[in-house]
Amino acid sequence: MSSQLRLAVDVMGGDLGPRSVVPACVRFLNRFPQAELELFGPQIQLQALLDEQRQPQLHGRLHITSCEQVVTQSCNPIQALRHKRESSMARALQAVARGEVQAMVTSGNTGALLALSRSILGTIEGVRRPALGKSLPAEAGSCFLLDLGANIDCTAEDLLQFARMGIEAQWVHTGKRDLRVALLNIGAEAHKGTEEVRRAAELLEKDPAIHYAGFVEGHDIFTGVVDVVVCDGLMGNVAMKSAEGVIRLMGQKAFTIERKSPIKRFFGQLAIKLLRKWRTQVEPARYNGASFLGVKGNVIKSHGGASSEAFYRAMITAKECAEADLAARLGRAMAQVKA
């Protein structure tokens, strides 16, 4: 394998479409000279946006595969599987399947992405259910949370697999060993939670490959007391979205309160500048890019409302997954468990 990094980018599907994706791609190529990108989307529109960027030196490293079909936000997984095989999202996944690229990034419809990924790439042998996971900011570093919404209800065995996959993924992002794994619950006491989560606690406790740290609550995701937090897709989705919501609320409050005296406004402006900087430490944009773990290929989901900055961050996540070949690592890890 050459040291060349090749990523597929689905430029359609996010709320802002190619307008936020194309500048992120240009920035990525300028930052990483060994990278090449394969863009999937409408040729004419893409070419016009690229021309606007005036970066002729990148031409040889930026390829366009034209596709006019788009997966909309309202498309459900079944419709995607039946009618969206020629979409920019499906074509980008096909490039992963054929080994032409090491990872793909999209900000498109999550449900369609999960369904198309499973269908086009296939599931890693031994994986019961692929899961969506993401590294979130914590007081001490970061914490990998999964599942973020791919699986609505999960058995204890599913949660055990999520733990194993989460460990591999968080290793790729942090390089840390002996990662502490916890189960998300509504209390730290052993008698709390559903039967499945209590059964999962027993399975994790018994697994010699897992450093199990017990139950944690929602706030512990952000303290850094553990490195991987495992839960079903409902809880994970709610945890991540609620955190995003309250961060946004805090920004909004900051921008509306200080309107009093000129002096207060002056210091208010300074404070807002600092606040913006602090926010970037924790805000979703900086921690953008969820990995779909358990399919035979590296698939990165960017936030649907991703700005150019956020999409760029998702591309960095894709680069990390591609360079460590996370999907192959997961394949080996799951084979070891079976053996």
Place this chain on the structure above:
Amino acid sequence: MSSQLRLAVDVMGGDLGPRSVVPACVRFLNRFPQAELELFGPQIQLQALLDEQRQPQLHGRLHITSCEQVVTQSCNPIQALRHKRESSMARALQAVARGEVQAMVTSGNTGALLALSRSILGTIEGVRRPALGKSLPAEAGSCFLLDLGANIDCTAEDLLQFARMGIEAQWVHTGKRDLRVALLNIGAEAHKGTEEVRRAAELLEKDPAIHYAGFVEGHDIFTGVVDVVVCDGLMGNVAMKSAEGVIRLMGQKAFTIERKSPIKRFFGQLAIKLLRKWRTQVEPARYNGASFLGVKGNVIKSHGGASSEAFYRAMITAKECAEADLAARLGRAMAQVKA
């Protein structure tokens, strides 16, 4: 009924115990001259803390019922029911049951509180499952979220009842009519979520007394697009705790980043001051005090790690519930539904 406001306060159980509760009580009595408080806890310790506060003018409005038994954080609901009938928490609930006070406030063990409340006060006729709910900060005002952890799995019928109770509670806190109600889910599309949540959507849609606004995601709790958000106790608990966690993380980041030049430190300090102010707009302390809805009495749960400021806020919540007699309103609302 006289205009007198009488609240019962369980002074034991929070992480800080009577040390945070007693100053909150003194502040409350000074702020509301028509109020009287009945404190439940160890007489000698309480009297010493009250003497420290040097507020002899409050003596006639501050009564102590001595109880030495305490419900610890590790006590499970069954142990509480069997062995904690003489605890400060149980005695405070008995005062509500006898009509000696209009509401009780505690920062003690949630599981024990829910079990003891059900047992001592009884459930309102027609209520299948009481639920814990709380008003949370939103861009436009506030949003009432329930259930926060009293019920792990809920049927569609439970969620419908939560919606009805949430409307009454949010009315008490805001005075707003025609409140918009949503179901918490992992996406706004009708095909998403568990079967129960989709069935609940049909029930809410059909109910002429409910202004149903569809599914919302975690971040929508904080935007103010709706007034009441309904979910099962797992999701609600995770949503609230995750939001609290990320707010705390943001504060922590703010206090560690600015250590560079003296000028940066100076402005950093100013910004931190403003940030603190902004945080109080959204932080848990200001929005402290969850109501246990569906039992025959007004029961307010304060955060276990509540500071004196936060406990004071929970007392304000109790005052609002007591003055509107939320429990009686819920009784009437549920009777109407039956008729």
